[in-house]
Amino acid sequence: MGAPREADGSVGAVTPQDMQFDEPLPLVSGAVMPSYSIRYETYGTLNAERSNAVLVCHALNASHHVAGWYEDDPKDIGWWDNLIGPGKPVDTDRFFVIGINNLGGCHGSTGPASINPATGKPWGADFPVVTVDDWVQVHARLADRLGIRQFAAVVGGSLGAMQSLQWTLRFPDRVRNSLVIAAAPKLSAQNIAFNEVARQAITTDPDFHGGNYYAHGVVPRRGLRIARMLGHITYLSDDAMAEKFGRELREGEFKFGFDVEFEIESYLRYQGDKFSTYFDANTYLRITKALDYFDPAMAHGGNLAAALAGAKARFLVISFTSDWRFSPGRSREIVKALLDNGHDVSYAEIDAPHGHDAFLMDDPRYHGVVRAYMNNIAT
Amino acid sequence: MSIPGNGNGNGLPMRSDFDAIAQWVRPGSRVLDLGCGDGSLLRSLKQTRNVTGYGVDISDDNVLACVTNGVNVIQSDLEAGLSGFESGSFDYVILSQTLQAMKHTERLLREILRVGREGIVSFPNFGYWHARLQVLGGTMPVSRDLPYQWYDTPNIHLFTIEDFEIFCRGHRLRILDRVVLTAGRRVTFAPNLLGALAVYRLDQAHGAAAVGA
Numbered sequence: 001m002g003a004p005r006e007a008d009g010s011v012g013a014v015t016p017q018d019m020q021f022d023e024p025l026p027l028v029s030g031a032v033m034p035s036y037s038i039r040y041e042t043y044g045t046l047n048a049e050r051s052n053a054v055l056v057c058h059a060l061n062a063s064h065h066v067a068g069w070y071e072d073d074p075k076d077i078g079w080w081d082n083l084i085g086p087g088k089p090v091d092t093d094r095f096f097v098i099g100i101n102n103l104g105g106c107h108g109s110t111g112p113a114s115i116n117p118a119t120g121k122p123w124g125a126d127f128p129v130v131t132v133d134d135w136v137q138v139h140a141r142l143a144d145r146l147g148i149r150q151f152a153a154v155v156g157g158s159l160g161a162m163q164s165l166q167w168t169l170r171f172p173d174r175v176r177n178s179l180v181i182a183a184a185p186k187l188s189a190q191n192i193a194f195n196e197v198a199r200q201a202i203t204t205d206p207d208f209h210g211g212n213y214y215a216h217g218v219v220p221r222r223g224l225r226i227a228r229m230l231g232h233i234t235y236l237s238d239d240a241m242a243e244k245f246g247r248e249l250r251e252g253e254f255k256f257g258f259d260v261e262f263e264i265e266s267y268l269r270y271q272g273d274k275f276s277t278y279f280d281a282n283t284y285l286r287i288t289k290a291l292d293y294f295d296p297a298m299a300h301g302g303n304l305a306a307a308l309a310g311a312k313a314r315f316l317v318i319s320f321t322s323d324w325r326f327s328p329g330r331s332r333e334i335v336k337a338l339l340d341n342g343h344d345v346s347y348a349e350i351d352a353p354h355g356h357d358a359f360l361m362d363d364p365r366y367h368g369v370v371r372a373y374m375n376n377i378a379t
Numbered sequence: 380m381s382i383p384g385n386g387n388g389n390g391l392p393m394r395s396d397f398d399a400i401a402q403w404v405r406p407g408s409r410v411l412d413l414g415c416g417d418g419s420l421l422r423s424l425k426q427t428r429n430v431t432g433y434g435v436d437i438s439d440d441n442v443l444a445c446v447t448n449g450v451n452v453i454q455s456d457l458e459a460g461l462s463g464f465e466s467g468s469f470d471y472v473i474l475s476q477t478l479q480a481m482k483h484t485e486r487l488l489r490e491i492l493r494v495g496r497e498g499i500v501s502f503p504n505f506g507y508w509h510a511r512l513q514v515l516g517g518t519m520p521v522s523r524d525l526p527y528q529w530y531d532t533p534n535i536h537l538f539t540i541e542d543f544e545i546f547c548r549g550h551r552l553r554i555l556d557r558v559v560l561t562a563g564r565r566v567t568f569a570p571n572l573l574g575a576l577a578v579y580r581l582d583q584a585h586g587a588a589a590v591g592a
Contacts, residue, residue: 316446335453336463342409342431348442349454365439372447 009085011043011092014068014078016108019145025103025137028293031128034117038142039108040064040100043084044092046148052378053148054095055139056080057156057163060231060287061279063107066099067092080157082362089371094378095152103138104130104286112282113214125211129286132159132294136166140174152377153177154313157359158326159287162294165334168311169296177377178313179370182323182359184330185304185337186295191325194234195288198227202281211282220281225272227284232271237322237355297337304337314344316373318366320358321351346373396475396501397423399558399578403499404428408470411495413457413487414477416441418450425450432469435461458482461490469495476576478502479534488552492583497555501578504559506539506571524575540571547581556580 018037025033041064046053056066058079067078067085084090084097101109104127112127119126143151154175156164161183167175184191202208205223209216236244241264248263260266300306315338319331328349338345348369352358358366397420404410406428412421415434418441424430433451436442445452455463458481461472472495474487479502481487491498503525504510510520519529527534538546540559547554559566559574566574 332463339433339453339463340465340468344451345433345453346442346446346451347453347455348439348446351439365443368443369446372443375447376449 009087010081011068011078011085013071013074014041014043014065015071016041016064018108019142021138021141023141025134025141027128027134028131029129033103033110033128036103036110036138037108037114038100038103038110038138039105040098040142041066041068041078042099042146043067043097044095046096046146050148051150051152052095053143053146053151054090054097055143055151055154055167056084056090056097056099057135057139057154057160058099058102059156059158059160060284060291061228061275062160063105064099064101064109065107067097079360082360083367083370089367090155090374091378095374098142098146100139100142102130102135102287104128104283104290106278106280106283111280112211112286113280122212122214124214124282127282127286129289131290132162132166133170135163135290136170139163139167140171143174149174151175151177153179153374155179155181156183157181158183158356159291159294162291166294166296168313168315169307172310172312175313177316177373178311179316179318179373180331180334181318182320182326182331182356183317183334184326185297185333187292188330192292194230195292198230199285199288201226201230202285205281208281211285213281219276221276224276224279224281224284225269228275228279229268229272232268234325235355235357237324237353239322240354240357243353304333305340308334308337308343309341311338311341311343314377315346316369317345317347318359318369319347319349320354320356320366321349322353323356323358325356395560395563396558396576396578399560400424400473400475400499400501401427403556403580404430404471406430409468411435411464411469411472413461413472413474413491415445415450415452417444418448418452420473420475421445421450422448457487460486461494464494466493467496471495471497471499473499475499475501476503479536479538482535484536485550488550488581492552492581496582498552498581499578500581501576502538502543503534504540504571504574504577505537506541507561507575508572509575511572540574540577543577543579547579551584552581553584554579554581 016039018039020037022035062079065078067081069077086093101107104111112123116123154164154167161180164178164180168178202220202223205220207218208220245264255261296307297304317331317335319328335347350366352363354361408430410430410432412434415436418434421434433453434445435453435455437456442452442454472491513520558578559570561575
């Protein structure tokens with residue numbers, strides 16, 4: 001089929017699973033999810049002591065499909081396949097790895113497009129706003145069902161890293177190691193501003209219908225496109241964009257019009273179009289809100305060190321020099337708060353040109369550090 | 380991006396200062412090792428003195444080596460200061476064979492004694508007779524301990540035991556202990572002439588009079 005085989009370090013063909021939860025879940029917002037289903041994938045084997053489980057948390061637009069590929073769609077390779085697999089930095093020959101689609105998502109877990117049992121119609125605008133802490137509660141419930149009392153590690157990049165950090169606060173006894181990659185301890189005003197523009201693009205799309213577009217048989221595609229285009233700009237560094245696109249013109253000359261001329265325009269439009277065909281607008285709104293709200297220090301008067309005092313995990317924090325969305329300075333805030341508590345932490349600042357997206361790239365220095373760290377925690 | 384000398388690559392015999400440092404470090408204390416290299420000092424202090432702490436290094440290779448060795452390491456540029464560390468948060472801040480390669484000598488020593496209650500500093504003694512002889516002979520010192528030519532050395536501040544002690548007096552640094560070594564052996568007679576490597580334990584002198592050695 002031409003798909004990567006196990007010999008290439010791939011976990012091979014994988015099958016997503018669903019877990020149904022009928023115990024109501026109280027959310028941070030005060031709302032309650034009466035029941036919900038969570039889609040996840042697992043790779044590797046849970047050992048007899050159930051001590052080798054690793055949870056991978058996804059960021060804005062990713063999913064439970066972290067590694068491997070699907071039998072019926074071999075090109076659909078997991079989003080962190082370069083990091084996770086047999087012999088890879090997160091070695092599935094040693095670890096039992098779980099990928100999970102968060103509550104409110106649009107890749108198979110219960111989300112705004114799912115049927116609200118109370119009405120028999122899609123949740124739409126009524127789907128509650130979920131937070132990083134809500135997600136972590138759901139992760140823990142899935143872990144309970146899988147018989148995992150404590151994770152060897154919780155791993156995440158960007159928004160996924162926020163979940164990894166939150167894990168150590170919410171369930172300090174249930175996570176031995178936290179890998180916090182390309183993270184921030186909370187969003188800056190600028191970060192929130194970008195999210196707000198993305199949300200405005202969606203909610204002002206005439207096809208949004210107050211979030212109940214499912215009933216109208218439409219999708220706020222224009223809004224999603226713009227949201228994605230904007231997001232993409234923030235994921236790349238100026239240098240990476242210059243390197244990849246520069247001022248290249250598709251047809252070599254100015255057309256003095258408003259159709260696609262520069263390669264970067266073409267790229268953004270392509271990314272936006274693609275995204276708008278598969279991503280749910282209501283999910284996008286909620287995930288950006290979860291980002292905006294994340295601020296573990298808030299309950300401690302803004303003191304991040306106080307917020308992290310109760311954590312018991314060991315930490316590996318990694319940032320990338322060209323990431324301006326969550327710059328190395330943001331990771332250093334986390335490191336400083338961990339140091340202030342005397343917690344075990346290592347911090348690597350990877351000199352990588354790719355911007356925020358560097359955490360998804362196969363950089364030997366970055367992957368080398370993850371590999372070395374994971375080697376030491378394998379049981 | 381690696382600054383030579385900000386790790387353990389200064390060419391002195393592999394850490395002959397470790398024993399002296401280990402003897403001074405109280406069991407169970409908190410240690411920050413600046414320019415920690417592959418983390419071997421911290422690892423040995425962890426094993427023999429049950430210390431907790433962190434290494435700091437700028438080099439990718441050294442950060443990887445520390446993580447491999449299971450030593451906490453913070454990738455950071457010492458020349459930028461120690462702003463990521465709270466005042467008084469460590470019992471000892473160690474700067475082993477790195478001071479001579481640093482640009483901001485005064486600031487770094489001030490930072491060491493801000494963050495640590497005590498500082499432990501070691502450096503190659505350019506007053507060692509062998510170095511003096513070479514300078515007298517008309518060339519810069521090169522030896523097994525200092526294997527660099529003038530044009531490729533990471534060592535940008537060349538100083539002697541005498542220089543350092545004058546510096547300490549002038550900057551209100553109190554010398555609590557000193558060990559001078561040559562080829563791993565202690566030197567007590569004419570250390571500035573016969574010693575290749577000096578190791579100091581310092582703190583911030585309080586009160587009006589700065590105390591010398």
